Amino acid sequence: MDYRNERRWMYKRVNPGRKGLRDEFKAGVDNFVDFACVQPTFVENNVIKCPCTKCRNRRYKNPGDVKLHLYKWGFESNYWCWIYHGEEVLQSSVNFDDTSHNHVDGDDMYETMIYDNFGLNQEPSYLNRDIEGPHDSAKQFYELLDSAQQPLWSGCTADTELSFTLKMMSIKSSYNIAQKAMDEIFDACNRAMPSPNKVPSSFYEAEKLVSKLGLGHEKIDCCVNGCMLYYKEDIALAQCKFCFEPRFKKSNKPNSKVPRKRMHYLPLIPRLQWLFASPSSAKHMRWHFENQREPGVMCHPSDGEAWKHFDQMYPQFASKPRNVRLGICSDGFSPFGMSAKSYSCWPIIVTVYNLPPSMCMTTPYMFLTSIIPGKHNPKTKIDVYLQPLIDELKCLWETGVVTYDVSLKHNFVLKAALMWTISDFPAYGMLSGWQTAGKLSCPYQVGFTEYLKMIFL
Known part of the structure; x- marks a missing residue:
């Protein structure tokens, strides 16, 4: 058997232009896993060696994880004959690289450490790219940032x-200073500092400088009853099309x-x-993909079953480590405390x-995307206020946006997926649309369990 001709698919993983995995490669991986699963090693232990460029036949994993690793990283070089998965070597048909497999038997941790430390392991294909300059919007941002970083005088x-x-x-912001007071402060600073200087002449000029950096915000009018947003095709309406309440306050x-x-x-997109x-x-946006953790120990959401299941369902998305995984959390709070009249808003x-764990879930990387105004709980109408965010999430999932990666010096198409929501049980009901009170309040058992009514005296 001529392994090289029969198994060329092993090293032709992605489509031209890096637009997803080849169908031939996915079918070949399925055949490889099926072949490995009938071998005595798998029958006895339910695990097989993983031949990806990261594990290099050193680690045992279950078939699902092996398939996922091959989608992400591909086969290690020159593994034409599957000798570590029960296939016999045909010397006349294939020549192996002498250094490819001579260390695989036995898990030599010291050798692995040396290879990893000096970068001798094969790099993922997304790293093997020519250096590119930023795309137009990123270039404009860097130029603006450079000009804004000139000395004050x-x-x-x-x-x-x-x-x-x-x-x-x-x-x-911290001391709630009025805009007029800020104008006078800027004017005083301007006169006190050497001339010429780059102190903004007014609060308006300061706002204009900061807004040019790209992290702006939108003000969207809402129906007073929360029925709709005056947004997109409804932006010109003067009254709600559901309850007919006027959009604007009465005025003379x-x-x-x-x-x-x-x-x-x-x-959200500019922040990503x-x-x-x-x-x-x-460089840390690829941590979940590039850093190997101890099997069986969960130190990051990527170690969990939900993450792995998502990767198996969407292998093309999972094969690109810079694609972003997101979570949404929401809960109401009273900004005026208990001393004022009842009012709640929902961030x-x-x-x-x-x-990585040291950065994940820390304040700089938790993005406030919208503030749902009060004074009452939005309840089941929360989805109305989520429309702008949902539109961005759909764009990030379906088409993506061109983004410049400064760590690898090239442009790529950034995509993102919403993995889950985090909330208490009442907020879960609001976000999911599931009734979390009454006879069928359990979202897991639905109608398969009997309810019990509790009487409190």
Whole structure:
């Protein structure tokens, strides 16, 4: 048997242009796993050696994990004959590289450590790329950032235009300083510092500088009863198309249009792109894919069954380590405490799970995307307020957005998937649409268990 001709599919994993896995490769992986599963080793132990470029036939794994590893990393080099999976060697048909497998029998941890430390293991294919410059929007961002990082005045080493402006904006937010007061503070700073300087002349100029960096926000008018958003095709409506409540407050001024209710939305896509534009976070966005952990120990969501099941269901998405895994959490709170009148608002927070445990679920990487205004609980109408976020999530899942990875110096199409929601049981009912009170409140057993009514005296 001519292994090289028969098994060329082993090293032709992805389609041209890196648009997903080849059907021939996926079928070949299925045949390989089926072949390995009839061997005595699997029959006795229910595990087989993994021949991916990471494990290199050193580690035993279950067939599902082996298939997933092969989708992600492909077969190790020159493994034409499956000698570690029960296949006999035909010397006349195949020549093996002498250094490819001479160390595989036995789990030599020291050798593995040396290979990993000096980078001798085969790199994943997404690393083997030519260096590219940023795409247009990323290039504009870097140029703007560079210009904003000029000294505040000639010879100043303590602050740049951007750092000074951000400090002043932070002070305004922390102490709730009025805009007029900020204008006077900027004017006083401008006169006190050497001329010429780059101190913003007013609060408006400071806002304009910060907004150019790309992390803006949108103000979206809402129906006072939460029936709809004045958004997309409904943006020009003057009243709710469901309850017919007027959009704007009554006013004696003919041109005054003050909305009765408004929500703030902070776009998610620019924030995800920033994670790859920043050197401090870009390289960590592949951590869940590149770092091997001890089997059977869960130290990160990627070690869990839900993550692995998702990878098996969507292997093309899983094969690209920079694709982002997201979670949503939401809960209501009273911003005025218990001393004021009843009022609650609901923040919607999106969390990035690609990052290592030391960064995952920390404040800088938990993105506030929207604040659902009160004063009442949105209840089953929460999906109305989630429309802008859902539109972005659909875009990230279906088409993706071109993003520049500063750690690898090239552009790629960023996609994302919403893995799960995190909430208490009442909020779970709101987000899922499932009734979490009454006879059929259990979302797991549905109608298969009897309910019990408790009487409290």
